[in-house]
Amino acid sequence: MQDRCYPLTNRKKDEKLRDVTRRMIMDRTARLLVKKGYGATSLRDIAQACDMKAGSLYYHFDGKDALVEAIMAKGVTQVETAVRAALEDLAAGDPLDRIRTAMKVHLHTLHDRSDYGSAHIRCFAHVPPEIRRRLRDMRASYEESWTTLLQDARTAGAIAAEVDLHTLKFAVIGMMNWTLEWRLPSDATPDDIADQFFRIAFEGARHG
Amino acid sequence: MQDRCYPLTNRKKDEKLRDVTRRMIMDRTARLLVKKGYGATSLRDIAQACDMKAGSLYYHFDGKDALVEAIMAKGVTQVETAVRAALEDLAAGDPLDRIRTAMKVHLHTLHDRSDYGSAHIRCFAHVPPEIRRRLRDMRASYEESWTTLLQDARTAGAIAAEVDLHTLKFAVIGMMNWTLEWRLPSDATPDDIADQFFRIAFEGARHG
DNA sequence: TTTTATATCTAACGATCGTTATAAAACTAA
């Protein structure tokens, strides 16, 4: 048997060894997906990164597509869960504060939590159609949180009438997700970037 | 010999038949790259879309990577050329007007001109490293146009002091490029979206 | 028409792909 230091070190209590290995495979596959993309990431690449052989992966997953879908689905739920949890703590807060918080959590989860979110964004367009369809539904569910956020802000009179909420939603999500294409300045935290993005999108780059 | 209606219909004067075929191959390959990604687009897929056989493509291109790089490079130059040309016509104009125009041209070229820009954006992260490095240099050259645009606006006092220009640049480019992930509402033109994006990023969603 | 240049096809090469059936190893519990 091979190296098992990974499963044993960061193991949560009551977590079966089987699940730990599953997560290890997903972690390392996600990194490969971010780096090389869906089509160019082979099961043999994945197996090597996991100190295993390709055939052994089938004990944990039904195949490449099932593995990839599990990772990409987790990418959405991670972000969605984190954002919803943060918003519950601000249930009665100022609508714009809630938006700023959501931006911080979204960016933080994307950059510092794992590679699942990045893998999702990077590979979404090129994954098999059936998988893409299911993932699209998950995305839509998450984006509804943003629709609600922005509608609340409008109701509170915090968003100008001429601004289309649908466009604003995609602008905000777009600028955040595009940060994956950056070489992030080493001194800039996701929090700093979120503050700047909020400043730009809601106060406007123009006003002093 | 197969169908030649494509080359003969939209043929520019003084353009060699050889170049017309090259462009036809690039056009159809770009569409495949957008749809399936770099790794999953095979030379046999490409050949079929061109009514050819895979081996025949080597008469026009040195191989898959050379073909893909030509397409992705053209994706940058198309946008860069269009934006620079539009800005020359506004050489002495208001800095914010110049920015709004650049946004319109960028979005229009991306959505209505061809699939080259989309192919670039979709495949950039997953293309072989040497190609990616060269493309990154071309990107950097184009992004300098935006740095200049924003600096001019700041010099004119049109951008608040607390807004970091580097972050603003990526926010604007990010929200524009992310529109490729949209299902564009059939009634919204790139011009409309650019106006909304400008409104959001520079006036702020908040102000009436 | 004959000759030359241009463009495509054919057929195969070795490599690698996702996947599978089966054997072997490692762990657990008695």
Added chain:
DNA sequence: TTAGTTTTATAACGATCGTTAGATATAAAA
């Protein structure tokens, strides 16, 4: 230890990949 369960390795399958060399067909020039 032994017996049973869980996990991984082995080795191969057919399919497809990018690529190449050489034959074939089309177009242009003589």
